[in-house]
Amino acid sequence: MIADIHNHTYYSGCGKDHPEKLIEAAIKGGIEVFGISDHNYGIDDRKSNYVNQIRQLADKYKDKIKVLCGIEISSYYYQLPPEDWDCHEFDYALVENLQNDDCKITDIPAFAKKFKCRVGIAHTDLFYYCKNRKLYALDFFKSLASANIFWEMNMSYDSIHGWREHTYMLEFFKNEEQQAIVKESGIELSVGFDGHRIEDYDPKRIHYACNKIEELGLKLVNI
Ligand SMILES: [Zn+2]
Ligand SMILES: [Zn+2]
Numbered sequence: 001m002i003a004d005i006h007n008h009t010y011y012s013g014c015g016k017d018h019p020e021k022l023i024e025a026a027i028k029g030g031i032e033v034f035g036i037s038d039h040n041y042g043i044d045d046r047k048s049n050y051v052n053q054i055r056q057l058a059d060k061y062k063d064k065i066k067v068l069c070g071i072e073i074s075s076y077y078y079q080l081p082p083e084d085w086d087c088h089e090f091d092y093a094l095v096e097n098l099q100n101d102d103c104k105i106t107d108i109p110a111f112a113k114k115f116k117c118r119v120g121i122a123h124t125d126l127f128y129y130c131k132n133r134k135l136y137a138l139d140f141f142k143s144l145a146s147a148n149i150f151w152e153m154n155m156s157y158d159s160i161h162g163w164r165e166h167t168y169m170l171e172f173f174k175n176e177e178q179q180a181i182v183k184e185s186g187i188e189l190s191v192g193f194d195g196h197r198i199e200d201y202d203p204k205r206i207h208y209a210c211n212k213i214e215e216l217g218l219k220l221v222n223i
Contacts, residue, residue: 003032005092016197020057029206033066034065071092076103099124108149109149125171150187154166189213
């Protein structure tokens with residue numbers, strides 16, 4: 001399966017494209033499952049517009065691609081969605097910024113549970129996270145897996161991030177010790193381009209990561 005479930009549209013302040021343009025680019029790029037995941041603080045009070053629009057497009061293109069309606073949630077204390085904001089109408093939520101000082105969340109499974117949908121951790125070096133907090137990596141990954149939380153391999157490479165690649169992802173794909181821990185824990189992985197500019201979209205990177213995960217005998221999340 002070739003799945004890219006991290007993408008931004010004009011609902012994110014940092015994005016600019018119509019969701020339909022993204023879906024067309026994904027189809028052209030041979031993506032089979034495509035998730036749109038705009039920022040919670042970008043969607044803000046337009047949640048029902050956003051969901052309706054993505055669902056309509058999902059229906060329009062259903063013979064060519066499976067389109068998912070997701071969201072990316074910032075865990076910075078000043079960007080958190082309101083307490084009563086659950087995400088049951090989304091297919092999944094990606095949580096970001098967990099490793100930063102402005103995130104006050106310590107119990108990730110408890111935090112994830114509030115959203116009432118499948119939750120993944122976006123672009124975070126979880127091995128560094130464990131080291132920093134003196135957590136035993138295998139136990140930590142097992143605790144995420146048993147809460148049904150998945151971990152993203154972020155394949156972003158674009159102009160708005162200065163053409164950088166995430167070093168945790170590069171490391172994971174070559175580090176057999178890390179791969180063994182992830183395998184044993186049973187945690188599922190997702191892949192996302194995290195695109196913000198249609199002209200930067202490179203589906204080859206998604207194919208590479210999905211194939212690599214399969215080759216390594218690891219599990220790609222299936223939402
Ligand atoms: Zn992000
Ligand atoms: Zn993002």
